[in-house]
Amino acid sequence: MYPENFKYTKEHEWILVEGDTGTIGITDHAQHELGDIVYVDLPKPGTAVEQGKTLGSVESVKAVSDIYSPVTGEVVESNTELTSAPERLNSDPHGTAWLVKIKLSDPSQLEGLLSAADYKAYLGE
């Protein structure tokens, strides 16, 4: 369920780093807790983001939920397809429904994130 090559946060985001770029999304646990996702608000490319600060938000039928950036860096791409198909976050949160790609300014921040095993333990699974 939780890919081994991702890192995770306790706020239920994931990041997959390739080179100096990290792809960020929300975890399956997060989408399940939120329920039907109907709206996504993402930063534009060029936006500077900071680890632990709000990156954007997702909204389910019932609630608004902030997304926190797992790392500091600059947004290089956001997944605009989610704007018209936010429900994809429910069906494919670890794949096509990634949220943003960020150019990392401090790769050492990754060491403080959770491994798949840590995250599963954190969820109590």
Place this chain on the structure above:
Amino acid sequence: MHSAPALQTTSLNATHRAAGGKMIDFGGWDMPVQYTGIIDEHNTVRTAVGLFDVSHMGEIEVRGPQALDLVNWVSTNNAAKLQIGQAHYSGLLYEHGGFVDDILVHKVTGDHYFLCVNASNQDKDFAHIVEQNRFDCAVENAGPRLSQIAVQGPKALATLQKLTATELAPVKYYWFQDGEVAGTPARIARTGYTGEDGFEIYTANDEAPRIWKELMQAGEEFGVKPAGLGARNTLRLEAAMALYGHEIDATINPLEAGLSWIVKFEKDFLGKAKLEEAKAAGVKRKLAGFKMNGRGIGRDGYELHIDGAPAGWVTSGGPAPTLNLNIGLCYVPAAKAGAGQSIQVMVRNQPVDAEIIPTPFYKRAK
């Protein structure tokens, strides 16, 4: 997440858990917010039939030769107009004209009225009615002994009919019959909170889980699903029905809430004097419906601006699955409450364009 031990449970709690209901703390009650998903459950009620456990709702029985006098004193609608077996929507008001609660009044007999009240208000309502009881009525807080199941949707009648000898088709909207469901005494009311046809069944706690199970079986051929409070809210919002704590509360009077149709000035009732004053002075703010035109969802409590200045607030807002729009209800100055009025909803401090539109947002085809 862990449930606080103090949460109250309905007779159907184990049924929800066994069916995979996602339980939340709803005003102190451990209730299912969803089973399969809010949108799926919403659509099931619009197109087929859904079952809701609404046993957390309260019931108050008023009995006695002067039962009508007490009911009519504490509520705004005119219960003298009800026939036996008929129900209506009404308001319980404070003397200052704000809402204690919104309720359904059922006339069981000339000396017996049955009130259905909101879950989180039931103790307050009961105390309020007892306090106003100078008519020597027996007032009973019947909530703890009763369960309530709502069967809602175009296939509600066909589903429920399989379990009762009471002929349902002749029961008109906002009328009820006392009969049996699945062999158990039940009050069967053609009422609901979804904007669809349907019934609300009041029955004893110990029989409710079996009735629920039999309703699930009876509705299987129609695609029945259990539905949670999430869908209940999206359905009632599309139908523009008020929810206590959102559209109405102690600071709101019925004239502001667009509920003057449940206020009958031809009789006396608690709060009447203040409402007459408010009416004479002119209502300053009004409940209105809106749809989002810009990207964003107006949510409960969000501020509204008109022409760049604060002008009101969203009372309930969210996606409308049937309409494929983001909608909401809001309070705005009465002069700005007309359809077509441009408003801005402040979504995380950013104004997003929206527009006042007529309510109800959704009306089923008759």
